[in-house]
Amino acid sequence: MATLLERNPNGLYCAQGDFDIDPWSGVDRAIITHAHSDHLYAGSKRYLTARAGEPLVRARLGSDARIESLEYGASIQINGVRISFHPAGHILGSAQVRLERQGEIWVVSGDYKLVPDPTCAAFEPVNCHTFITESTFGLPIYRWLPAGTVMDEINAWWRSNQQAGRASVLFGYPLGKAQRLLAGVDSSIGPIYAHGAVEQMSRIYRASGIPLPAAAFVRDAPARTDWTQALILAPLMSKNSAWLRRFGRMSTGFASGWMRIRGTRRRRSIDRGFVLSDHADWPGLMAAIEATSAERVWVTHGYRAPMVRWLAEKGLEAQLIETQYEGERDEAGGATGAGGEAETGADGEPNGTDEV
Amino acid sequence: MRAFADLYAALDETTKTNEKIAAMSKYFSTAPPEDIAWAVHFLIGRRPKRLIETRKLVGWAIEEAGIPNWLFGESYQAVGDLAETMALLLPSAQASSDLPLHYWVEERLLPLRAWDDAARRNSLIDAWRQMSEGQRFAWNKLITGEFRVGVSQNLVVRALAEVSGVSTAVLAHRLMGDWEPTADFATQILAKETADADVSRPYPFCLAYPLDGSVEELGAVGEWQIEWKWDGIRSQLIRRGWRTFLWSHGEELITERFPELEAVGGLLPEGTLLDGEVLPWKDGAPLPFTQMQRRIGRKELGGKILAEVPVVLLAFDLLEWNGEDVRERPLEWRRQKLEEIVAGTASDGHLVLSPVLDGTSWEELKSTREQARARGVEGFMLKRRGSPYRVGRKRGDWWKWKINPYSVDAVLMYAQPGSGRRASLFTDYTFGVWNGDVLVPFAKAYSGLTDDEIRQVDAFVRNNTIEKFGPVRHVKPELVFELAFEAIQRSSRHRSGIAVRFPRMARWRTDKKPEDADSLDTIRALLPKE
CATH class of the missing domain: 3.30.470.30 (DNA ligase/mRNA capping enzyme)
Known part of the structure; x- marks a missing residue:
């Protein structure tokens, strides 16, 4: 059996093609699944990503980086390995990477979810021999309600905060989650404001043709703004910052898959947890794996060991592989700097995604 | 069950005293007295004697969830709470129960003790199928006797006082001692006047x-x-x-x-x-x-x-x-x-x-x-x-x-995850002191660190594990903590030969290296004279 990818110090490496997928340091040629910073590191000579994700990758890497892109479904050959990108449904431009050589097909999922999201193309199952899947939420306790139900909960929370005269501050990833929230909440309820890190990303979405309701920069709001009617989208790292104080009386919410667990909800000392994730839940992971018809599955970041054991018991050839991807974190940015980078920057593993 | 599960969720969702009291007042002013009595009973931390072996309950939940035992174990490790793990793993809820709390407690919960296993199993599985996820969680908590939701008796009393207009001192007294959670009792606690006739009833301390x-x-x-x-x-x-x-x-x-x-x-x-x-x-x-x-x-x-x-x-x-x-x-x-x-x-x-x-x-x-x-x-x-x-x-x-507590500098040796809000964080620690050049486990401590420090220690544990024994991690001897405790005794049950009372972490001694920690000899010197 041909091995198209192997683990090397930078992550997943294709020897035949001489390229790396989502390498965590600079290489000659990096294939990028999506623009979250645990998958996209600066310093490579050339980058290749899905066209829909190019503006986000560009925003992250700066104007000097050499970035090429491909439409979903289109393919190119690199040293005899055929490469194509297929929607992963995680965030705008997120892709699964399909590799083919001499009839052997491998797919690297990157991060993905199966449920519809108006801000990005829907996940497409791709037939393959070997599927390399994430497992951020790889335990059966993780089961999501439909996003519409969660948006109803958020709308109801926002309205009740308005009645109680307090601002609604909703934390979530500035890239991906925040735009999904923006697209999903009922913007007729009241004004929506956004932290700079969120709004910068939203602008790229709008420029890419994703319709999102308007959100004003918090920093542009006049001094005596009445925040009590507003929904404010912010990265979690702003939670303990002086930036937050301007809103006065507030209720805080956090949209994350980790909010499924009461312990993590309570530990955050956030008023409301909304269970909304851009990763697949357990049934989603299982459905995705089945849809690929793969006989071999490699499991990366998340609850790898239980997933591997479960898949092995189902008769698949499953294997755990080490990566530095972090999936969805529930911690605020630690020692990292300001802006969107800090939120998605490295800040240690999420609780519970330790190898188990 | 719906109102009670909603009350549980509302209490769980907030850390603010006033919101907790408001949630309870709302419940007490709308629920029937039979339900209020049971709600008070559970909220102030009373619980029925053990109804059922946890092992059996979990077994039936696993069966209903259709997963292998080991996967339940992995899930439990991530959640850290048995009642919650079961609620999260049961098949997606298709229903929600309108039956009142006292029905569930009196007709379905308390009889568990007397029923045989077949009847228990059928009843529990049927109960889960009738309930929403939130209801299942509260129900499982009642069965496992771990119903804690961060309200003190004092808060319950304040909510009852708000609803009844009776003073908190009188209400606190009415809740003392041995009472049965009946409708009569609920009517009495909320009544303006009652003959406080129970001869055994103590006063609030x-x-x-x-x-x-x-x-x-x-x-x-x-x-x-x-x-x-x-x-x-x-x-x-x-x-x-x-x-x-x-x-x-x-x-x-x-x-x-x-x-x-x-x-x-x-x-x-x-x-x-x-x-x-x-x-x-x-x-x-x-x-x-x-x-x-x-x-x-x-x-x-x-x-x-x-x-x-x-x-x-x-x-x-x-x-x-x-x-x-x-x-x-x-x-x-x-x-x-x-x-x-x-x-x-x-x-x-x-x-x-x-x-x-x-x-x-x-x-x-x-x-x-x-x-x-x-x-x-x-x-x-x-x-x-x-x-x-x-x-x-x-x-x-x-x-x-x-008097100032005793204090000792000790080295973190083992860690295991906590439960409840500390689930899946390593928060429960065993500390050792030196016996020659060997570290001997000396005391366990769970409290005294800030949330921030806990997170740092948690990260340390994950990155410095030498061995795993089930949930317990043996970690590299590197972190030094000052432990405080109240009393010290000889003990044949402890490997160190010493037992201490109320050990807790007084400080994280980031300024100290493991070799600076105290020795068993120094600690033995604290023992009372024979």
């Missing part, structure tokens, strides 16, 4: 605050009554209706465990209620508390243990006199009557008056306090002269002025 500032800030020493702070079981001894009741601070009726004190009760005047500490006592001084633990653990009290570990009630307050509630009378008045009662009771040494200490200045008392450890007490109690006996923990009249 007046609790002291730890003295945080300097003692001089309390003003003149003459304004304070000073006693030793005894380390026993805080209890009320009641003589009413020619019957004797001994209640512990945990509101457990412990009369039968202490026949000596039941006998003392029989000698007290009718209508008397004493507050004090139950202590193991010999030759005019307390025995180490570990001796008491030997005694508490036993079902049958033989002559040997009664002779080896005799107990006394060290009385320090009088709450009822001639059948009258005298809690509002000034301290001196109560003390005077207490002294008369103790003097008039031929208790064969089992009723002892907590001595009042003389002190003309704080300086003098500070030096007297140095004797505390040698006397087997924890320091001083300071009670404001003229003060009433208050309900619960109120700042200002009663202070505990404890």
Whole structure:
């Protein structure tokens, strides 16, 4: 059996093609699944990503980086390995990477979810021999309600905060989650404001043709703004910052898959947890794996060991592989700097995604 | 069940006292009395005797969830709460139950104990199928007896007071003692007037605050009554209706465990209620508390243990006199009557008056306090002269002025995940000290770190694991903590040969290296002389 990818110090490496997928340091040629910073590191000579994700990758890497892109479904050959990108449904431009050589097909999922999201193309199952899947939420306790139900909960929370005269501050990833929230909440309820890190990303979405309701920069709001009617989208790292104080009386919410667990909800000392994730839940992971018809599955970041054991018991050839991807974190940015980078920057593993 | 599960969720969702009280008030003002009684029962932390073996309950949940046992185990490790793990793993809820709480408790929960396994299984699976996810969670909590939702009895009392208009002091009293969660009871607690007829009912304990500032800030020493702070079981001894009741601070009726004190009760005047500490006592001084633990653990009290570990009630307050509630009378008045009662009771040494200490200045008392450890007490109690006996923990009249705890620098050796809000974080630690060049486990501690520090230690544990034994991680000996504890004893049950009381983390000594930690020899020197 041909091995198209192997683990090397930078992550997943294709020897035949001489390229790396989502390498965590600079290489000659990096294939990028999506623009979250645990998958996209600066310093490579050339980058290749899905066209829909190019503006986000560009925003992250700066104007000097050499970035090429491909439409979903289109393919190119690199040293005899055929490469194509297929929607992963995680965030705008997120892709699964399909590799083919001499009839052997491998797919690297990157991060993905199966449920519809108006801000990005829907996940497409791709037939393959070997599927390399994430497992951020790889335990059966993780089961999501439909996003519409969660948006109803958020709308109801926002309205009740308005009645109680307090601002609604909703934390979530500035890239991906925040735009999904923006697209999903009922913007007729009241004004929506956004932290700079969120709004910068939203602008790229709008420029890419994703319709999102308007959100004003918090920093542009006049001094005596009445925040009590507003929904404010912010990265979690702003939670303990002086930036937050301007809103006065507030209720805080956090949209994350980790909010499924009461312990993590309570530990955050956030008023409301909304269970909304851009990763697949357990049934989603299982459905995705089945849809690929793969006989071999490699499991990366998340609850790898239980997933591997479960898949092995189902008769698949499953294997755990080490990566530095972090999936969805529930911690605020630690020692990292300001802006969107800090939120998605490295800040240690999420609780519970330790190898188990 | 819907309203109750909603109440649980509302309480769980907020850390704000006012919101918790509002959620409870809303429930108490709309639920039927039968449900209120049970809700109060559970909210203040009472629970039915064990209904069912957890192993069986989990087995049926696993069966219903259709997953292998090991996957349940992995899930439990991530969640850290059994009731919640089951609720999260059961098949997606298709229903929601409108049946009232008292139905679920009386018809479905309590009978579990009597049913055979087949009936239990059928009933539980049927219950889960009728309930929403939130209801299943609250229901599982009731079954496992782990129903805790971060409300104190005090908050429940405040919510009841809001709904009923009855004062919190009266309500707190009505919730004491042995009551059955019936509709009648709920009607009585919320009633403006009730004949508070239960002869066994104790009063809410007046609790002291730890003295945080300097003692001089309390003003003149003459304004304070000073006693030793005894380390026993805080209890009320009641003589009413020619019957004797001994209640512990945990509101457990412990009369039968202490026949000596039941006998003392029989000698007290009718209508008397004493507050004090139950202590193991010999030759005019307390025995180490570990001796008491030997005694508490036993079902049958033989002559040997009664002779080896005799107990006394060290009385320090009088709450009822001639059948009258005298809690509002000034301290001196109560003390005077207490002294008369103790003097008039031929208790064969089992009723002892907590001595009042003389002190003309704080300086003098500070030096007297140095004797505390040698006397087997924890320091001083300071009670404001003229003060009433208050309900619960109120700042200002009663202070505990404890001696500084022992402290030792120890090295983090093992860690395991906590439960509840600490689930899936490594929060429970075992610390070691040096015996030659080997670290010997010495004490476990769970408290004392900030959330931030816990997160840092958690990250350390994950990155520095040497070995895993189930959930326990053996970590690289690197982090040093100052542990504080209250008492130290020899122990054959501990590998270090030492047992300490109330160990907790006083400080993270980031300035120290593991080799700077204390040795077993240094700690042995703290042991009382043989």
